[in-house]
Amino acid sequence: MVSLSVKVRLLSGQDMWTLPAVPELGVPEPIVMSDGPIGVRGTQWTAGDPSIALPSPTALAATWDVSLAQRVGRLLGQEARRKGVHVLLAPTVNLHRSPYGGRHFEAYSEDPVLSGAIGVAYVRGVQEHGVAAVVKHFVANDSETDRFTVDVRVSERALRELYLAPFETIVREGGAWGVMAAYNAVNGTTMTEHARLQREILKGEWGFDGVIVSDWGAAHDTVAAMVGGLDIAMPAFGSPWGDALVDAVRSGDVPESLVDDAVARVLRLYERVRAKRDLPTVDGVALAREVAARSFVLAVNDGVLPLERGARIALIGALAKDARVMGGGSAQVYPAKTVAPVEAIDAVYAIGADPRTKLPPAPGPFVARFIGTSYEATLPDGEARWMELPDGLMPEAVTLSGRIAASRGGTHELAIRGIGTFSLTAGGRTLFAGTIEPDSGDPAAVFLSPPERRFPLELAAGEEVEVVVRHEVAIPLISFALGHGEPVGTPEELIDEAVAVARAADVAVVVVGTTEEVESEGFDRTTLRLPGRQDELVSRVARVNPRTVVVVNAGSPVELPWVDEVAAVLLTWFPGQEAGNALADVLFGESEPGGRLPTTWPVSASDSPVLSTTPADGVLSYSEDIFIGYLLWQRGDTTPRFAFGHGLGYTTWEYLGLEIEGDSARVTVRNTGVRSGREVVQVYVAPREPDDTRPVRWLAGFAVAEAGPGETVAVAIPLPERAFQVWDSGWRTVPGAYLIEAAHSIDDRRLSASFHPR
Numbered sequence: 001m002v003s004l005s006v007k008v009r010l011l012s013g014q015d016m017w018t019l020p021a022v023p024e025l026g027v028p029e030p031i032v033m034s035d036g037p038i039g040v041r042g043t044q045w046t047a048g049d050p051s052i053a054l055p056s057p058t059a060l061a062a063t064w065d066v067s068l069a070q071r072v073g074r075l076l077g078q079e080a081r082r083k084g085v086h087v088l089l090a091p092t093v094n095l096h097r098s099p100y101g102g103r104h105f106e107a108y109s110e111d112p113v114l115s116g117a118i119g120v121a122y123v124r125g126v127q128e129h130g131v132a133a134v135v136k137h138f139v140a141n142d143s144e145t146d147r148f149t150v151d152v153r154v155s156e157r158a159l160r161e162l163y164l165a166p167f168e169t170i171v172r173e174g175g176a177w178g179v180m181a182a183y184n185a186v187n188g189t190t191m192t193e194h195a196r197l198q199r200e201i202l203k204g205e206w207g208f209d210g211v212i213v214s215d216w217g218a219a220h221d222t223v224a225a226m227v228g229g230l231d232i233a234m235p236a237f238g239s240p241w242g243d244a245l246v247d248a249v250r251s252g253d254v255p256e257s258l259v260d261d262a263v264a265r266v267l268r269l270y271e272r273v274r275a276k277r278d279l280p281t282v283d284g285v286a287l288a289r290e291v292a293a294r295s296f297v298l299a300v301n302d303g304v305l306p307l308e309r310g311a312r313i314a315l316i317g318a319l320a321k322d323a324r325v326m327g328g329g330s331a332q333v334y335p336a337k338t339v340a341p342v343e344a345i346d347a348v349y350a351i352g353a354d355p356r357t358k359l360p361p362a363p364g365p366f367v368a369r370f371i372g373t374s375y376e377a378t379l380p381d382g383e384a385r386w387m388e389l390p391d392g393l394m395p396e397a398v399t400l401s402g403r404i405a406a407s408r409g410g411t412h413e414l415a416i417r418g419i420g421t422f423s424l425t426a427g428g429r430t431l432f433a434g435t436i437e438p439d440s441g442d443p444a445a446v447f448l449s450p451p452e453r454r455f456p457l458e459l460a461a462g463e464e465v466e467v468v469v470r471h472e473v474a475i476p477l478i479s480f481a482l483g484h485g486e487p488v489g490t491p492e493e494l495i496d497e498a499v500a501v502a503r504a505a506d507v508a509v510v511v512v513g514t515t516e517e518v519e520s521e522g523f524d525r526t527t528l529r530l531p532g533r534q535d536e537l538v539s540r541v542a543r544v545n546p547r548t549v550v551v552v553n554a555g556s557p558v559e560l561p562w563v564d565e566v567a568a569v570l571l572t573w574f575p576g577q578e579a580g581n582a583l584a585d586v587l588f589g590e591s592e593p594g595g596r597l598p599t600t601w602p603v604s605a606s607d608s609p610v611l612s613t614t615p616a617d618g619v620l621s622y623s624e625d626i627f628i629g630y631l632l633w634q635r636g637d638t639t640p641r642f643a644f645g646h647g648l649g650y651t652t653w654e655y656l657g658l659e660i661e662g663d664s665a666r667v668t669v670r671n672t673g674v675r676s677g678r679e680v681v682q683v684y685v686a687p688r689e690p691d692d693t694r695p696v697r698w699l700a701g702f703a704v705a706e707a708g709p710g711e712t713v714a715v716a717i718p719l720p721e722r723a724f725q726v727w728d729s730g731w732r733t734v735p736g737a738y739l740i741e742a743a744h745s746i747d748d749r750r751l752s753a754s755f756h757p758r
C-alpha cells in the first residue's frame with residue numbers, strides 16, 4: 001500500500017516546471033512541463049537553450065488549414081522530445097471576445113468552430129509524439145485585466161455555444177491529455193475550484209480522462225480545489241497540496257478517493273508520455289517559413305503585389321530591422337536565429353519611425369559567466385535570462401561580456417533593463433554602479449518587463465568597445481538585458497529620411513506594428529492605434545510613392561487610418577523566426593499569401609461591438625451573451641475594416657457549385673487566374689426565418705481547395721449536427737429551413753442552397 005503522503009507528492013510541482021519522480025508509484029523520473037504555444041521553451045527560460053519559434057497562434061488560425069496545424073503540432077512534439085519535455089502547456093483556445101485582450105495574439109479566433117478545428121489538429125500532432133498537450137485556459141480567460149481575481153459572469157448558453165465549445169471539441173475529438181484551469185472565476189467560483197465545470201462537465205459529461213493542471217499559482221484552497229476537480233497544482237511555490245492535502249484527507253474534509261482519482265490520472269499521463277516514438281523528423285525552420293507565408297493575410301492589393309524581382313525597393317520601419325516575431329509573456333521562446341526583413345529583402349533601408357520605448361538588446365554574441373562556478377554560456381544578444389538556474393547553480397554574480405560596434409559616430413546609448421545591483425563598464429570605463437529598484441508591485445511584470453536605465457557613450461564610426469555588465473545574483477533567477485541604441489536623428493528627421501528614400505524607389509515597403517509594451521501577458525490593450533508615429537510615417541511615404549505596400553507586424557487587430565492611401569496591406573501577425581524570408585517569399589510571389597482573417601478587424605476600436613475588458617467591482621459581465629465577433633457585427637449597421645474570413649490571394653476563384661449530399665456540403669470552385677493557388681472555402685449556416693435569439697449566420701465548416709490555373713476542384717465540408725443546435729438546458733436541434741452558404745468570406749458569399757436538418 002502506497003501511503004497518502006507519497007500519493008500526494010505526485011500531484012504537485014517540485015519546482016517551477018516538474019512533477020517529482022515517485023518510484024513507489026512507478027514513476028521513476030520527473031514529469032517535465034513547458035510553455036507553449038509557438039515553440040517549446042524548456043524549463044530554463046533562456047536564450048542559452050534555443051527553440052524553433054513559429055508564428056503566433058492568430059497566424060496559425062489564419063491559415064484555416066488543419067493539416068498544417070497538425071504538422072505544427074508534430075514539430076512541437078519533436079521539439080518537446082528534444083528538450084526532455086513531456087507536457088506542453090498549449091494550445092491557448094480562449095476566444096477573441098474583445099480586441100483589447102492582451103493575449104489575443106496567443107489565442108486563435110473569435111469563432112469557436114475555427115478555434116476547435118485548429119486546436120484538434122494541433123493537439124493530435126503534439127500527442128503523436130507521446131507528448132501531452134494541455135489545452136488552456138479553462139475557461140473564460142479571454143482578457144487579462146485583474147486576471148487572478150476577475151469573476152466572469154456568463155450565461156450557460158454562451159458558455160456552451162462559445163467559450164466551452166473549443167475545449168469540448170478538442171477534448172472529444174482531439175483527445176487532449178491535459179487541460180489547464182484558468183486564474184479567473186466563472187459565475188462566482190474560481191476556476192481551479194469549479195466542480196460544476198471541471199468535474200461535472202469536463203470530466204463527467206465529456207469523459208475527459210486526462211489531468212487538470214492549475215495555471216501557475218492559480219490554486220489556493222486545498223479542500224475547495226481538490227473537491228472542485230483540480231488534479232495537479234503548479235508550481236511548487238505556494239502549492240495548496242503537500243502536507244495541507246494530507247491533513248485535509250486525514251481530517252475528513254477531502255475523501256481519499258479524490259486523491260486516488262487524481263493520482264490515477266497522473267499515472268495515466270505518465271503511461272502516455274513515458275516512451276519516445278520514432279517519427280520522421282520535421283524541419284522546423286522550413287516549417288516556420290511555410291506557416292508564416294501561409295498565414296499572411298493580403299487585406300488590400302491594387303495589383304502592386306507580387307512585386308517583380310529587380311524592383312528598387314525602399315524598406316522602411318524599425319520593425320523591418322528588428323522584426324517583432326512573437327508576443328510577450330509566457331508564450332516567449334528563444335529562437336537560435338531570427339531573420340528580419342532587412343536581411344531577406346534587397347532594399348535601401350530607413351527607420352522612419354521607431355515605436356519602441358525601450359532599447360533593443362545589444363546584438364551579440366555575449367558570454368555569460370556564473371561567478372564562483374565554472375558555468376558559462378554564449379548568448380545571441382544582450383538578454384540574460386534564466387528562470388531556473390542551470391544545474392541548480394547559485395552564482396554570487398553573473399557577468400555578461402561582449403563587444404559593441406559603432407556603425408555610426410556620435411552619442412550611443414547603453415541600457416540596463418533589470419532590477420537589483422549592477423555595474424556597467426565600456427572600454428574599461430565605469431558607466432554605472434548601483435541598484436535599480438522595481439517600478440511595479442506585480443512580480444510577473446517586474447520579471448517580464450523590468451525597468452530600464454540608460455547611459456550615454458560617445459563612439460566614433462567604426463569603433464568597437466568591450467562592454468561588461470555585472471549583476472549580483474540575489475535570488476535563484478536571472479533576468480536582465482543590456483540594451484544598445486545607435487545615434488539616430490530626431491523623429492522628424494527619421495520620417496524625412498524615409499520619405500526621401502521612398503521617393504527614389506519603385507516600391508516602398510513600410511513595416512509597422514506593435515511592441516512588447518502593447519501585446520503581452522498580464523495586461524490588456526487600451527488602444528488599437530499603432531504606437532509612436534507609424535501612422536504619420538505611412539501617410540507621408542504614401543504621398544510620395546503610390547506603390548506603397550504596408551506590412552502590419554502585429555499579433556492582433558490595429559487601426560489602419562491610411563488604408564485608402566496605400567497600394568497594398570499585408571497582415572503578417574507575429575511571424576516567428578523566419579519573418580524576413582517568409583515576407584520575401586510572399587512579396588515576390590514565391591508563395592501566395594494564404595491567410596484569411598480568423599477575427600474581424602474594426603475600422604476603429606470604438607466600432608468593436610465588445611471592447612471593454614475592465615471589470616466593475618471585480619465582475620466582468622459578458623452581457624453580449626452569445627453575440628461576439630462577427631456574430632455581433634452582423635446585427636449592427638457598422639461595417640468592419642476587414643470582415644471575418646477575408647483575405648486575397650494571387651489568383652481568383654469562381655464558385656461553380658454547391659450541393660448538399662447527406663450531411664455534407666460539396667463545393668466546386670475553379671481557379672480563374674493564371675497561377676496556382678489555394679482557396680479557403682467557408683460554409684455558413686443561416687436560418688431562413690429571422691430569429692432574434694440567434695445570430696444571422698455562423699460558420700459551420702471550411703476546407704482548403706488547391707488548384708492550378710483553369711482547374712476545377714471540389715471539396716466536401718461536413719455539416720455537423722451541432723451547427724443546427726442551441727443550448728437550451730441541453731443541446732436542441734432547431735428544426736426548419738436553413739440556407740447553407742458557400743463563401744470566400746462572411747461578406748463575400750457566393751452560392752447558397754436550402755437545408756432542413758433532421
Ligand code: BGC
Nearest residue numbers: 035036089136137215216330
Ligand atoms: C500563464 C500560462 C502559462 C503559465 C506557465 C501563466 O502565467 O497564464 O499560460 O502556461 O504561466 O508559464
